[in-house]
Amino acid sequence: MRMYDLIMKKRNGGELYEEEIRYFVEGYTKGTIPDYQVSALMMAVFFQKMTAQETAALTMAMAHSGDMLDLSAIRGIKVDKHSTGGVGDKTSLALTPMVAACGIPVAKMSGRGLGHTGGTIDKLESFPGFTTALSTEQFIENVNKIGIAIMGQTADLAPADKKLYALRDVTATVDNMSLIASSIMSKKLAAGADAIVLDVKTGSGAFMKEEQDARALAEEMVRIGVHAGRKTVAVISDMDQPLGYAVGNALEVKEAIDTLNGHGPADFVELCLTLGSQMLLAGGMAETEEEARKKLQKVINDGSALKKLAEFVEAQGGDSRAVYDTELLPKAELIQPIPAPASGYVSRIVCDEVGICSLILGGGRETKESEIDLAVGLVLCKKVGDYVQMGEPLAMMHANDPEKASQASERFLAACTISAAPPVARPLIKAILS
Numbered sequence: 001m002r003m004y005d006l007i008m009k010k011r012n013g014g015e016l017y018e019e020e021i022r023y024f025v026e027g028y029t030k031g032t033i034p035d036y037q038v039s040a041l042m043m044a045v046f047f048q049k050m051t052a053q054e055t056a057a058l059t060m061a062m063a064h065s066g067d068m069l070d071l072s073a074i075r076g077i078k079v080d081k082h083s084t085g086g087v088g089d090k091t092s093l094a095l096t097p098m099v100a101a102c103g104i105p106v107a108k109m110s111g112r113g114l115g116h117t118g119g120t121i122d123k124l125e126s127f128p129g130f131t132t133a134l135s136t137e138q139f140i141e142n143v144n145k146i147g148i149a150i151m152g153q154t155a156d157l158a159p160a161d162k163k164l165y166a167l168r169d170v171t172a173t174v175d176n177m178s179l180i181a182s183s184i185m186s187k188k189l190a191a192g193a194d195a196i197v198l199d200v201k202t203g204s205g206a207f208m209k210e211e212q213d214a215r216a217l218a219e220e221m222v223r224i225g226v227h228a229g230r231k232t233v234a235v236i237s238d239m240d241q242p243l244g245y246a247v248g249n250a251l252e253v254k255e256a257i258d259t260l261n262g263h264g265p266a267d268f269v270e271l272c273l274t275l276g277s278q279m280l281l282a283g284g285m286a287e288t289e290e291e292a293r294k295k296l297q298k299v300i301n302d303g304s305a306l307k308k309l310a311e312f313v314e315a316q317g318g319d320s321r322a323v324y325d326t327e328l329l330p331k332a333e334l335i336q337p338i339p340a341p342a343s344g345y346v347s348r349i350v351c352d353e354v355g356i357c358s359l360i361l362g363g364g365r366e367t368k369e370s371e372i373d374l375a376v377g378l379v380l381c382k383k384v385g386d387y388v389q390m391g392e393p394l395a396m397m398h399a400n401d402p403e404k405a406s407q408a409s410e411r412f413l414a415a416c417t418i419s420a421a422p423p424v425a426r427p428l429i430k431a432i433l434s
């Protein structure tokens with residue numbers, strides 16, 4: 001087999017066989033096929049697309065390119081949750097302790113920030129001392145002991161995806177449905193959960209801007225998961241404005257803690273209850289959605305979800321006092337309002353632009369090596385549909401550098417539209433596919 005022939009076949013619109021896909025994935029992982037040939041193939045895939053069979057074959061080849069985690073030593077049905085990425089998406093921070101407090105064992109593999117989107121691991125590192133570098137044994141032990149553990153993607157888990165993702169990131173080949181579906185599902189399958197709940201985002205802050213593309217991605221991932229013998233559910237949710245109010249690592253941790261204290265923003269709470277219900281149903285902890293919602297609400301009201309978060313943070317080396325006293329989280333030096341330039345209804349907040357504002361402030365990585373500033377970001381004061389008076393703050397900016405603050409403020413204002421008439425509301429939950 002020759003890589004050249006595979007590139008040519010795909011470039012001309014042909015369908016790759018399973019063994020051809022396995023050949024390039026194995027060769028690329030081992031380093032016998034160079035970046036430039038795989039880049040050419042990724043670009044050909046971007047334009048010519050992949051069939052459902054090719055996507056499934058690519059997923060399985062990437063999943064098997066490294067270790068397949070065996071979680072059978074963990075008691076109960078392990079349910080994983082994955083978001084396709086968004087702005088202000090701190091769902092895992094609140095949702096995992098909620099479902100763990102309801103009895104679902106959470107053995108989760110999470111990622112760092114990607115482009116304009118944030119990552120759970122970066123956010124969790126806002127707890128001083130917190131680490132996700134756990135051995136598999138420690139990971140399993142923590143889940144059995146306290147019901148929850150989160151680790152980073154190890155070098156041995158779907159290494160083909162790790163390499164391919166880094167290549168796609170710099171060759172403008174990320175936003176292809178088959179490549180995203182196989183990237184996410186290869187990691188989820190290798191991470192060993194029995195059931196997978198996917199949060200597929202759509203809107204200006206998501207990789208899939210159009211709802212029909214998000215739906216196609218969700219259908220593809222559900223098909224792959226079911227084919228691999230895992231119960232898989234996808235929720236399609238809105239990401240056309242940031243989720244909740246906070247964007248930025250420590251700021252999002254604080255908002256997740258507020259939520260576990262019963263003071264969460266309405267959209268964020270609703271998403272947690274929707275995804276959490278699907279997790280409880282998949283894990284056999286509830287018979288109906290109504291029962292699941294009641295259980296989730298109960299662990300917020302009685303404080304057990306917050307306590308679970310503290311146990312989890314402590315078990316992974318973090319300072320759990322910050323769960324009860326958010327003043328201990330990293331704090332920015334400059335906290336300043338971004339005033340509205342006019343009165344009217346906030347009719348649009350271009351969501352990926354808000355993610356970029358947080359990046360400008362230092363809350364994300366410009367390069368793989370960049371250190372991130374956990375304290376910085378934005379907290380919206382108004383969401384889409386709210387009325388604002390001229391001069392009232394649209395958001396509060398948390399910054400450590402005045403120059404970056406003025407750049408981010410300008411960009412944020414350019415991302416907001418204020419209109420005389422209220423906008424048409426977009427539903428948060430668009431569909432649930434299983």
Ligand code: URA
Binds near residue numbers: 181183184
């Ligand atoms: N998240 C992933 O893990 N992979 C993608 O390709 C896109 C989002």
